[in-house]
Amino acid sequence: MLRISKMFYFLLIALMLLTGCQLYRPVPGYLYLCLFLLLLLFALRLQSDRSARIMQRELELALRRTEQLETVSQMAASVAHEVRNPMTSVQGFLQLMSRDIPSEHAHAMYLKVMEEDLKRISTIITEYLNVSRISGGMLEEVELGELLQNTCALLQSEANLRGIALTLDLPADSLRLTLEPGGLKQVLINLARNAMEAIGESSGTVTLALEDRGNTVCLKVKDTGPGIHARDLPRIFNPFYTTKATGTGLGLAISKRIIEEQGGSLAVQTEEGKGTTFFLHLPKHPFPPSDSVRRSVEK
Known part of the structure; x- marks a missing residue:
């Protein structure tokens, strides 16, 4: 323009x-x-x-x-x-x-x-x-590797019932960020459950990974499912859009908003027949909380 x-x-x-x-x-x-x-x-x-x-x-x-x-x-x-x-x-x-x-x-x-x-x-x-x-919790300094381990422990029994391997890929060094841990854990659980549902009854793997990328930290939720169809990909973050028979279409919209409230971004990469990876990019430096976060903290 x-x-x-x-x-x-x-x-x-x-x-x-x-x-x-x-x-x-x-x-x-x-x-x-x-x-x-x-x-x-x-x-x-x-x-x-x-x-x-x-x-x-x-x-x-x-x-x-x-x-x-x-x-x-x-x-x-x-x-x-x-x-x-x-x-x-x-x-x-x-x-x-x-x-x-x-x-x-x-x-x-x-x-x-x-x-x-x-x-x-x-x-x-x-x-x-x-x-x-969405922004109802207090900001805390969080060790991300420990948060991923706790999230994996919460999901392990569900993964076992589905016959899905749940793995962790963590760096050797500790990574700490100031954020609202409840919201981040909610996003990880939501993405991991979506991944397990996408794999379905066939055997597969869901991986929770953590990477240090300089000024940012990247958390990944990767699955070996069927991938997301090209026609659905542009709309997956829209409220009420779902491909599930019993879904509400709010999970990914809520997840995206939570990550943005924490100063980060949520992206997706998929390949039909091979799987999908969601990328949670979070800044290392403390970010100024948005108005909704600030109001919840003041309460």
């Missing part, structure tokens, strides 16, 4: 100089040169308008995504009070009923189905609530 504007003004100045020269001394082919320059100016103007429209559309899309997340944040507060509390009571009573009914009884199967569905509802509500309280 800026380059087009510079060329436009350069051609306009050239046309003015050519006209000025014509007043003092006739320039051979003046009319043709003027016509050529005018056509170039017209073409550049059209290109500039087209670029401006594209930029405007991108800004509108970004604003729409932000408004979607804000809408979910408002919904989450209402959901917490109106749904979660009574649902907890229902879960408690179902568990009591399950203890009194023999496992071979037909009703035992119905109770199990209801408990599983309630757990699924609880998971969906938790994802919505996470949108409204």
Whole structure:
């Protein structure tokens, strides 16, 4: 856009100089040169308008995504009070009923189905609530290798049940950053679980890795799954976009926002049939907390 504007003004100045020269001394082919320059100016103007429209559309899309997340944040507060509390009571009573009914009884199967569905509802509500309280923790100095080891320990039993190998790739030296550890752990768990779901029933490997890259630190979540389809890749960070039958489409949007709140960035690299790697880039230097982080700390 800026380059087009510079060329436009350069051609306009050239046309003015050519006209000025014509007043003092006739320039051979003046009319043709003027016509050529005018056509170039017209073409550049059209290109500039087209670029401006594209930029405007991108800004509108970004604003729409932000408004979607804000809408979910408002919904989450209402959901917490109106749904979660009574649902907890229902879960408690179902568990009591399950203890009194023999496992071979037909009703035992119905109770199990209801408990599983309630757990699924609880998971969906938790994802919505996470949108409204992304930056709810205190900033702390964290040893990243230890945080990755703790995260791996939390996920190990789930990986064993799925028949998936969960590995760690850590540097020899300790790496410490000032950040909100709860949010970072939430992102790692979310990405690792997505990786295990992508691998599915086939055997595979999920790797949590840590790299020192000078001014930044890179955490990686790598899987040997089927990869992300090219048509889905541009939209995976959009709120509510999901390829899962039971997904909410908020996990990656929340993860991206959490990392950006911590002063970093979240990127993805994928190859169909070979796997996917998510890169969490975090700055080493202490970053000024955003307004949402600052408000949560002041509370």
